[in-house]
Amino acid sequence: MTTRRALPLAGPPVRVRRDAVANADRILCAARCVVDADGADALTMDRLAAEAGVGKGTVFRAFGSRAGVFAALTDDFERNFQAAYLSGPPPLGPGAEPLDRLLAYGAGRIQLNGMHAALLRAGARAPDGKFEVPARKVSAMHVRMLLRQCGVEADLEVLTEALLAPLDADLVHYLTSERGLTQDDLVSGWKALVQSVAG
Amino acid sequence: MTTRRALPLAGPPVRVRRDAVANADRILCAARCVVDADGADALTMDRLAAEAGVGKGTVFRAFGSRAGVFAALTDDFERNFQAAYLSGPPPLGPGAEPLDRLLAYGAGRIQLNGMHAALLRAGARAPDGKFEVPARKVSAMHVRMLLRQCGVEADLEVLTEALLAPLDADLVHYLTSERGLTQDDLVSGWKALVQSVAG
């Protein structure tokens, strides 16, 4: 992930200095190293700056906050998943029945959240940061659309949130690591829930 | 709330020094003052110690952490609610149909979480603190019992968590304050969800 604006057609030609991009890359790279070596908790902003060989201010300029660093770290996975459910092959992508897509979405999300639990958890410490993130909004839109296509009549906005809530990375982590449940248990449970709502 | 052990029959006679109890009370009192005056965010541990007229170490000894202070602050409300759903009058307490009790529980929880959102949110910043709390476990047990009584056949442990997740204080706060939904919307949505599962 670079600092360069991602949307192709976005307004005035944003001038991005080469050194800024290079630094962002080095920082991100260093972040991966630290996380791999010592875990997400060991990733302090001071250490990250030191390992990347830049000043602390540079890290904050590039990523805004510690949460921003983790967001960038998980960005690739999130983008892939997003691409998969928006335009990938069935059953996750278009082409399958809405209900099947919904079930596949939940399974995928649980797996993704479970796999990158440490990163996602560390990145979501901000008060409401968890909900304001674009990725979450895209997810919500997608789920809402599928529910509508399933012919569900209830308040879709609230229902969507209610179905998204149990997929939360913190919760998945807690249930799998502290309570001896498996990801499959969670997937089955969520599927059962969805089927009783939209089946 | 005092530091004195709450459970009557718990083990050896725990000796509690009078000054410790008195200090805990003063701290809690000061905490209420600060929160009432300037809001939950303004409650720093240094300020709390200063306003209570004790050392900072004393605050940590008494409540363990900032989250602990907020937990103590909401304790009364939580206890009342707990008493209401465990042994109060119907429909929340015993005597009503399980489904009605479940619906009443959700409505009550959303209302409680909405009302004390600031405190509950401030108190739950810890990584997994949100789930390890006794109150949450009691709630989970209660919901699981009601689901069983409703004749639900699914994996009750997972289903319980999936139904509890949307009641989260952070989520309730976000949906009501950032998304223009009302608590009634949330209550209706949750009830619809539960009814399609256990109705």
Added chain:
DNA sequence: AAGGAAAACGGACTACGGTCCGTTTATATC
């Protein structure tokens, strides 16, 4: 009432996230 052990106190100290602003550097223009 005196003595002493255990518990509680207090505040200096550490570590961390985040900000600020004087200094440096890339790039567009001439």
Added chain:
DNA sequence: GATATAAACGGACCGTAGTCCGTTTTCCTT
């Protein structure tokens, strides 16, 4: 190539949560 300007840099600085340990206080024992 020289110059100007806006952007990026860096690290000292701040506020906060949480720890540590020498000192003070309680209260049980005799």
